Amino acid sequence: MQLLSATPSCAKSCSLSPPLFWQKMDRSGEGYKSVDKTQNEERKFLKCFVPPLMAAIVALSPLCNTPVSLGQTMDARKGATLFHRACIGCHDGGGNIIQPGATLFLKDLERNGVDKEEEIYQVTYYGKGRMPGFGENCTPRGQCTFGPRLQEDEIKLLAEFVKSQADRGWPSIETDGE
Template sequence: QTLDIQRGATLFNRACAACHDTGGNIIQPGATLFTKDLERNGVDTEEEIYRVTYFGKGRMPGFGEKCTPRGQCTFGPRLQDEEIKLLAEFVKFQADQGWPTVSTD
């Protein structure tokens, strides 16, 4: 199965880019989506990226449909499991590439 970069980018722009624009982190500078920070924070596999996106971690809210406790989860729309899986693949791919610009048109 090939990674759908366009769909991943569109989802990322909708759900993640407000805080993680171009792989950075405007809330917590040490928690970017660049490989060095992902590795240091123990979130450098698709599985870990999925888990953090689903359940949240620290100041990042969880986006999974079954995320609990409520205070750790987004108050915005939740993402479907398949969307989170796509996001995890996209983030890992982008981190491995050094966060190249992806057009979403």
């Protein structure tokens, strides 16, 4: 019986002979083994070959690779919580109940020149138009919120959150009571 020259390295490392479909039948027709023995060898060979193949598929699958780190996920949740606490009164779902042309939707942010995180941060900190500022050092006094002020890192999280939601089209915002 002759073997094909391409014997996979897995067969060598598992010390198994290649399965029947890699064998050539000799001219007399005697080269095939019994079906039970061949199926056993094929199963053993596949047990050696399939796990590394599946590991490679899983590792390269976009379903298994999270697009963001745990820290970014926590920041997004904190941003959503801050948004619910400080902004949702006027900007529910990304809209604007006070000034309809100043929504948090990407098209309005772009039109109003506030489509980058830094610009969103500045407007949130110091205010603009009818929107009050929430920063600790916001001035002039009449432009700033009468409510609780936000820390700089909180405003940064808010700006990141607003930008990410605008980029995604403002899907519904869910928090788990944080």
